[in-house]
Amino acid sequence: MKNDVCYSDNPVKLVAISAGVSYGALGTTHHSLHDFAALRAINNITIVAPADNFETEQAVKAAIAHEKPLYLRFGKKDMPYLGDADKTFAFGKGRIVREGTDLAIIANGETVYPALLAAQKLQEKLGLEATVVSMHTIKPLDTELLEQLAKNGRPIITVEEHMIxxxxxxxxxxxxxxxxxxxxxxxxxxxxxxxxxxSQGDIFRHYGISEDGIFQSATDLLNN
Incomplete structure (x- = not known):
């Protein structure tokens, strides 16, 4: 990737399937949790992890037209549609799937849906309104949106199916x-x-990147 694709500026589209802990039951040897870290360190590559069928369709279409090195990361399970709150998609631009003023939850890939469920639970149980962002592009990061989310000083949580x-x-x-x-x-x-x-669900729950885990972390962060 570094020499033959990125340094040579070849418009290669590398598609990763069953990333993260998709092969949960096969154990840690089959868990792909280091790809963002390894690839973010390489110059001249776009890194994308879609969260639902809408983002996946848009990402594939955009990838075809993209004339630079690109890494597309997919999971394995069927993912629910995230809704019509934001029907735009562009590499390097995060997608706001829920608006709120009390905190922001930034996720990508298959962690966006549990983040959205946690936000709904925060509203139902505690009356708190959370913004949920699908930050599908890891590189280049949407720093403009990130700073917009941070301006009011509210807590920010990031959620990912990746090594910390x-x-x-x-x-x-x-x-x-x-x-x-x-x-x-x-x-x-x-x-x-x-x-x-x-299973993927078991692992998400074990490490707290499930609906309940994100809800609890958000509650703890807001109470500190």
């Missing part, structure tokens, strides 16, 4: 801190360990 190091969360935290933002911030991802074995 080198992914969406660290990309967002690095940019915001260097720009002088100090929002309460939490990265929800897979910790630095060999992952447990189980």
């Amino acid at each position: 190091y080198g992914g969406l969360g660290e990309a967002c935290a690095s940019h915001l801190f260097q720009k002088g933002y100090h929002n309460p911030f939490r990265i929800m991802a897979i910790p630095d360990e060999y992952t447990v074995t189980g």
Whole structure:
């Protein structure tokens, strides 16, 4: 990828399937949790993880027209449609799937839907309104939207099906801190360990990147 694709500026589209913990029951040897970190370190590549069929369709169409190196990351399971709140799609531009003023939850890929469910639960149980963003493009990151979300000082949570190091969360935290933002911030991802074995849902619940886990983390962050 570094030499033959990116350095040579070849318009290769690398499509990854069953990423993250899609092959949950096969164990940690079959869990792909380091791709964002490895590829973000390479110059001249766009990194995209769609969250539903709408984003997937748009990403494939955009990939065909994209004349630069591109990495498309897909999971394995059927994902629910995220709704009509934002029907636009462009590489490098996050998609707001729910508007709120109390906190922001930024996710990508198959973690966007549990983030949306957690936001709905926050509203129903606590009367809190959370913005949910599908940050489908990891690189280039939508820093304009990120700063917009941070301006009112509200807490920010990032959620990803990736190792806690080198992914969406660290990309967002690095940019915001260097720009002088100090929002309460939490990265929800897979910790630095060999992952447990189980279904994708089991693993999400174990590491707290499920609906209930995100709800609890948001509640704790707001109460601190």
